[in-house]
Amino acid sequence: MAISVISLRDVRRYYIVGDFIVRALDGVSVDIGKGDFTAIMGPSGSGKSTMMNLIGCLDTPTSGKVFIDGEDTAGLEEDDLAFLRSRKIGFVFQQFNLLGRISALENVMTPLLYAGVGPRERRLRAKDALERVGLKDRMMHRPNELSGGQKQRVAIARAIVNNPSILLADEPTGALDTKTGEQIMELFSDLNKEGRTVVLVTHNVEIGMACQQQIRIRDGKVEA
Ligand SMILES: Nc1ncnc2c1ncn2[C@@H]1O[C@H](COP(=O)(O)OP(=O)(O)OP(=O)(O)O)[C@@H](O)[C@H]1O
Ligand SMILES: [Mg+2]
Structure with missing residues (x-):
């Protein structure tokens, strides 16, 4: 097998709610290789x-x-963790999570600001990322002036602007119609072909099957 970029070993995540324990994850071990395109599937909850x-x-x-x-994240100092989260990993969410009062370009520039990149370079790199997702002509639009699919493209541009090797997306097509969802999936597929490791969560069986491999979970355990 290829080198694992993501490896979970007997991972449990319990929540205590009152005098009740929710076993959200209950002993999960998985390996995701470099450059893999993986879907995580399973029922709600x-x-x-x-x-x-x-x-x-x-x-x-x-x-x-x-x-x-290959690095045990529990052993990392806060600075290293912050570096990992901001440079190695890009996140995309179902509800886009864009800042509403600023333009698409400024939204995409935001992670670079936190990464300490200077203003000229920020603008150039954010423009490149927006061009990469096909939104060159919508850079000055605010989120409420964009369609759902366009908003998700802005969110994807923001996720890739630091050039992370891992792209994580939680139900990225969940708020989109079927056709727009397919276009967004094509974009993820292209980004994967460029060498990024892509992991996405989906409810949609067709979308899941379009990925290279599927991890099915149920009641906090890996089924298949
Ligand atoms: N902060 C929390 N406190 C308590 N319980 C939680 C918390 N977050 C999640 N849970 C519980 O953990 C379980 C798993 O939740 P999770 O959000 O991972 O499910 P999911 O598979 O993403 O569901 P969905 O498809 O609806 O998004 C659920 O039973 C949920 O109620
Ligand atoms: Mg969820």
Whole structure:
């Protein structure tokens, strides 16, 4: 097998709600290789978003290990974790999560600001990223002046602007109609062919089957 860029080892994530324990993930071990295109599938509440947040180091497991590029993320200092989250991993969400008061271009520039890139370079790189997702002619539009598919393209441009090797997307087509969803999937497929490791969550069987491999989860456990 190829080198794993993402590796979960017996990962559990429990939530305590009152005197009740929710086993959102209950002993999950998976390996995702460099350059893979993987779909995480499963019913609502099965633990898909929980798993994505752990892979993206937005959350830490109750027990078990999360390795990114062979590195145990539990052993990383806050600075290294921040670096990992901002440079190695790009995130795309179902509801786009764009800032409404600023243009598409400024939205895409935001991660570069946090990465300490200067203003000229920020603008150039954000323009490149928007061009890459086919939105060259919509750069000055604000999110409410864009269609759902266009908003998702802006979000994808923002996710790739730091040139991360891993792209994570939680239900990226969930808020889009079928045809727009297919176009967004084509974009993910192209980004994968350029060498990025892509992991996406989907409810949609056809979308899932279009990916190279599927991880099915149910009740916090890997089914297949
Ligand atoms: N912060 C939280 N506190 C308590 N329970 C939570 C929390 N977040 C998630 N859960 C529970 O963990 C389980 C898994 O949730 P998760 O969001 O990972 O599911 P999902 O597979 O992404 O579902 P969906 O397809 O609806 O997005 C659910 O039972 C949910 O209620
Ligand atoms: Mg979810």
